[in-house]
Amino acid sequence: MAPDVSCIFLAVLLSASCEVITSADQMCIEIPDTLPNTTEFLEFGFYFLPTIQDITFSRLINLTFLDLTRCQINWIHENAFQSHPQLSTLVLTGNPLIFVAETALNGPESLKHLFLIQTGISSLEFIPAYNLKNLESLHLGSNYISSVKFPKDFPTGNLKVLDFQNNAIHYLSREDMDSLRPATYLNLNFNGNDIKGIEPGAFKSMAFQSLNFGGTVDLSVIFGGLHNSTIQSLWLGTYEDIESHHLNSAMFTELCEMSVESMNLQLHYFSNLSSTTFRCFTHLQELDLTACHLKELPSGIKGMTSLKKLILSVNKFTQLCQINAASFPSLTHLYIKGNTNKLELGAGCLEKLENLQKLDLSHNGIDASDCCNLQLKTLPQLQSLNLSYNQPLGLQNEAFKVCPRLELLDLAFTRLHVIAEQSPFQNLDLLQVLNLSHCLLDASNEHLLAGLPNLRHLNLQGNHFKDGNIPKINLFQMVGSLEILVLSSCDLSSIDPEAFHSLGNMTYIDLSHNNLTSSSINALNQFKGTYLNLAANSIRIIPPQVLPILSQQKVINLSHNPLDCTCSNIHFLTWYKENVQKLKDFVEIRCATPPSLQGVQLSDVTLSCGITAVGIFFLIIFLFLSAALLIYAVKFFLRWKYQHI
Numbered sequence: 001m002a003p004d005v006s007c008i009f010l011a012v013l014l015s016a017s018c019e020v021i022t023s024a025d026q027m028c029i030e031i032p033d034t035l036p037n038t039t040e041f042l043e044f045g046f047y048f049l050p051t052i053q054d055i056t057f058s059r060l061i062n063l064t065f066l067d068l069t070r071c072q073i074n075w076i077h078e079n080a081f082q083s084h085p086q087l088s089t090l091v092l093t094g095n096p097l098i099f100v101a102e103t104a105l106n107g108p109e110s111l112k113h114l115f116l117i118q119t120g121i122s123s124l125e126f127i128p129a130y131n132l133k134n135l136e137s138l139h140l141g142s143n144y145i146s147s148v149k150f151p152k153d154f155p156t157g158n159l160k161v162l163d164f165q166n167n168a169i170h171y172l173s174r175e176d177m178d179s180l181r182p183a184t185y186l187n188l189n190f191n192g193n194d195i196k197g198i199e200p201g202a203f204k205s206m207a208f209q210s211l212n213f214g215g216t217v218d219l220s221v222i223f224g225g226l227h228n229s230t231i232q233s234l235w236l237g238t239y240e241d242i243e244s245h246h247l248n249s250a251m252f253t254e255l256c257e258m259s260v261e262s263m264n265l266q267l268h269y270f271s272n273l274s275s276t277t278f279r280c281f282t283h284l285q286e287l288d289l290t291a292c293h294l295k296e297l298p299s300g301i302k303g304m305t306s307l308k309k310l311i312l313s314v315n316k317f318t319q320l321c322q323i324n325a326a327s328f329p330s331l332t333h334l335y336i337k338g339n340t341n342k343l344e345l346g347a348g349c350l351e352k353l354e355n356l357q358k359l360d361l362s363h364n365g366i367d368a369s370d371c372c373n374l375q376l377k378t379l380p381q382l383q384s385l386n387l388s389y390n391q392p393l394g395l396q397n398e399a400f401k402v403c404p405r406l407e408l409l410d411l412a413f414t415r416l417h418v419i420a421e422q423s424p425f426q427n428l429d430l431l432q433v434l435n436l437s438h439c440l441l442d443a444s445n446e447h448l449l450a451g452l453p454n455l456r457h458l459n460l461q462g463n464h465f466k467d468g469n470i471p472k473i474n475l476f477q478m479v480g481s482l483e484i485l486v487l488s489s490c491d492l493s494s495i496d497p498e499a500f501h502s503l504g505n506m507t508y509i510d511l512s513h514n515n516l517t518s519s520s521i522n523a524l525n526q527f528k529g530t531y532l533n534l535a536a537n538s539i540r541i542i543p544p545q546v547l548p549i550l551s552q553q554k555v556i557n558l559s560h561n562p563l564d565c566t567c568s569n570i571h572f573l574t575w576y577k578e579n580v581q582k583l584k585d586f587v588e589i590r591c592a593t594p595p596s597l598q599g600v601q602l603s604d605v606t607l608s609c610g611i612t613a614v615g616i617f618f619l620i621i622f623l624f625l626s627a628a629l630l631i632y633a634v635k636f637f638l639r640w641k642y643q644h645i
């Protein structure tokens with residue numbers, strides 16, 4: 001936009017109605033005086049600011065980040081940001097821009113990130129190009145742009161992120177794409193545009209970090225158009241509300257003509273899936289086939305030896321062997337979660353995956369009466385196994401012997417039947433994280449955690465101890481290396497004072513949502529500097545002798561306990577005032593008794609616990625009676641003495 005165009009605009013408006021312009025001038029509010037001149041980071045969204053002039057923000061000369069989301073900005077005048085040489089991020093999202101002066105962005109020498117999402121832009125000519133030579137990311141989503149052709153003088157050379165999602169781009173010509181050639185290794189997003197045509201050669205010899213054509217109805221257009229390009233991450237997924245064409249083997253032959261490292265095809269349908277479909281997938285390192293309605297992967301897929309990461313979540317397998325894992329011998333990461341059918345693990349279906357490090361089988365309805373040595377044989381390099389949210393699993397001794405390198409095991413929300421005399425986790429020497437939350441385990445089994453010399457993080461949330469008590473001899477004696485222990489919602493009502501004796505390295509213990517009273521605090525005696533969560537228990541009175549135990553912790557959460565705010569608890573109430581900085585969520589630390597103080601925050605309570613009037617009354621009566629008794633006794637004694645003279 002040339003400045004003279006703006007004059008014409010103004011002139012037209014002025015002649016149309018002077019009043020409109022005066023009232024508009026009044027609407028143009030200044031930024032509040034309370035904002036200090038030193039402000040560098042300003043989120044100023046949702047203020048009413050229809051025009052931005054050179055004086056609007058001129059006071060804040062050190063601004064680096066300015067967010068003006070939904071300020072109803074229509075006009076951005078000449079030199080609007082001239083006093084902001086440091087400005088690096090400008091967010092204009094959600095403003096119905098009518099006019100942006102050509103010199104509007106003069107000033108910010110180092111503008112790196114410009115957000116023009118939902119601003120009604122229909123052409124890239126609208127963006128003042130001058131002075132944008134350092135621009136790294138340009139966000140243009142949800143506008144009416146139909147051509148990606150940048151004006152000749154637009155400096156695209158430093159662009160790393162260019163986001164055109166949800167615009168009206170249907171055709172990419174060579175000329176359009178040529179304007180992007182100076183940018184190398186771009187993240188380019190055309191999600192939600194439905195590209196219907198690409199001129200042959202448009203992407204020739206271009207290299208991208210990521211390219212997103214999400215929601216395209218006909219992917220053969222894309223594959224055809226990307227000839228001879230190099231793409232690290234190609235996102236071609238679709239969405240439930242889009243009826244995209246089925247994918248077939250012919251489309252994928254074009255993949256042989258480009259270089260792609262990682263590809264996502266989520267929610268597509270394949271027709272005639274066979275081993276030839278994957279003929280040109282041989283260079284892929286990552287493949288995401290989430291929700292691709294797959295019942296199996298064909299056997300006989302050849303050459304996919306580069307594939308490291310495979311995502312097969314939310315499909316329709318019934319048996320793990322249906323993925324024909326042997327076709328992907330180099331896999332390090334395999335995710336099959338949320339399968340829509342109950343998944344059977346079978347026997348040794350993954351045994352060719354010698355390099356597998358991470359396996360996610362959560363939310364699959366898996367059950368097995370004797371897990372997991374047969375099913376997971378043999379995964380010598382497996383470090384992380386997620387079997388959470390499945391059906392009941394029976395665990396024998398050394399149930400994970402076939403994956404001796406496990407560091408993380410997540411069994412949360414999977415009911416476990418431990419049929420072991422020793423521990424099912426025996427010999428997992430490297431295991432550091434074990435999530436057994438909501439496994440309906442009998443946590444009174446003191447051998448449960450035997451053989452885990454390096455366990456740091458144990459979650460036992462929602463399991464049960466016999467009679468709600470953690471006795472002196474218990475399962476923690478085996479895991480002295482623990483640092484984080486979660487015992488929330490375990491229905492605990494007491495803990496033996498010596499129950500945690502073996503735990504010398506604790507940093508975090510969560511005992512919240514139980515039924516503990518202050519007598520269990522003695523068990524925490526040897527913890528120092530821990531993050532202690534005692535929220536939502538039954539703690540009423542905390543006697544003076546346990547206060548030192550609390551004092552030696554770093555952070556304490558005591559919220560939602562029925563605390564007593566009478567003089568019986570005065571030691572704690574005094575301690576509380578002196579240690580408020582240790583207590584988290586102190587807004588929820590409230591009195592439950594006496595009734596007159598119920599619901600009052602502890603910080604608002606002031607008690608004076610001297611002797612009360614009633615006390616004084618009884619004391620006087622007592623002294624009076626004692627005196628009377630003494631006089632009577634003396635009298636009696638004297639009389640007795642005289643009688644015996």
Ligand SMILES: *[C@@H]1O[C@H](CO)[C@@H](O)[C@H](O)[C@H]1NC(C)=O
Pocket residue numbers: 037038039061062
């Ligand atoms: C702006 O930043 C410079 C350099 O840090 C400093 O010297 C100057 O006082 C700042 N000015 C304002 C108004 O904050």
Ligand SMILES: *[C@@H]1O[C@H](CO)[C@@H](O)[C@H](O)[C@H]1NC(C)=O
Pocket residue numbers: 037058059
């Ligand atoms: C802030 O900057 C304005 C304009 O540069 C100046 O008039 C004003 O005195 C400054 N205020 C303070 C508190 O320094």
Ligand SMILES: *[C@@H]1O[C@H](CO)[C@@H](O)[C@H](O)[C@H]1NC(C)=O
Pocket residue numbers: 205227228229230257258259
């Ligand atoms: C692109 O074409 C050139 C020459 O035709 C060729 O050398 C290069 O390997 C091709 N690149 C890709 C990724 O196909």
Ligand SMILES: *[C@@H]1O[C@H](CO)[C@@H](O)[C@H](O)[C@H]1NC(C)=O
Pocket residue numbers: 248271272
């Ligand atoms: C699928 O395969 C069948 C039989 O092999 C063939 O008749 C049909 O044309 C194929 N369909 C497509 C879309 O390739």
Ligand SMILES: *[C@@H]1O[C@H](CO)[C@@H](O)[C@H](O)[C@H]1NC(C)=O
Pocket residue numbers: 337362363386387388389408410
């Ligand atoms: C295991 O899977 C569940 C459900 O998908 C997820 O919530 C959890 O974070 C995963 N565990 C790990 C350690 O990533």
Ligand SMILES: *[C@@H]1O[C@H](CO)[C@@H](O)[C@H](O)[C@H]1NC(C)=O
Pocket residue numbers: 388410412433434435457459
């Ligand atoms: C189990 O615990 C681990 C470690 O805190 C966590 O990463 C994972 O998300 C948990 N699993 C579930 C299902 O919440």
Ligand SMILES: *[C@@H]1O[C@H](CO)[C@@H](O)[C@H](O)[C@H]1NC(C)=O
Pocket residue numbers: 480481482504505
């Ligand atoms: C406690 O931590 C220290 C230092 O990290 C470590 O040397 C020691 O072995 C740990 N104790 C146990 C019982 O694992």
Ligand SMILES: *[C@@H]1O[C@H](CO)[C@@H](O)[C@H](O)[C@H]1NC(C)=O
Pocket residue numbers: 493515538
């Ligand atoms: C907590 O313990 C008390 C007695 O110690 C008992 O009356 C109460 O029912 C218990 N509450 C819960 C939620 O278990």
Ligand SMILES: *[C@@H]1O[C@H](CO)[C@@H](O)[C@H](O)[C@H]1NC(C)=O
Pocket residue numbers: 512513533535536557558559584585
């Ligand atoms: C304190 O515990 C309550 C109940 O578990 C929890 O909701 C809250 O987030 C905790 N606060 C902090 C700061 O940990």
